[in-house]
Amino acid sequence: MTLLLVDAANVVGARPDGWWRDRAGATTRLLTRLAGLPGRPVTGPDGGTVVCADVVAVVEGRARDVPAPDGVRVERATGSGDDVLAACAVRLDAQGAPVLVVTADRGLRARLPAGTRVAGPGWLLAVLDELGCAPPA
Structure with a gap:
């Protein structure tokens, strides 16, 4: 079982669907x-199966x-979302939890354990999309 740690702002910004409004x-x-x-x-990024045990999403700014x-x-990040996400990843790694971080931020990736x-x-x-976890209308 894997914990999914999500950089919410990064994922939201990945599709140009008007999110900035x-x-x-x-x-x-x-x-x-x-x-x-x-x-x-779910099918993991490496093609294997990942069972999502838990989801933790880091939110910041106007979405906090x-x-x-x-x-x-x-x-909820009161300052840098990257700082909070990196600290969560370090804490979870120290606990031995299998973690999959979702972000495209190279700087943040470099800060992970x-x-x-x-x-x-x-x-x-x-x-x-594949699972049909559609956004609400």
């Missing part, structure tokens, strides 16, 4: 979609106060 709304839609992942097996749906733990598995937003969005 309503960052909080776009983040809420992403979190709602992520709530469908815990307990489900969005509600957390059941099934998603939200870490050695050996941390990473996938880009495109992988996550494709998984959500």
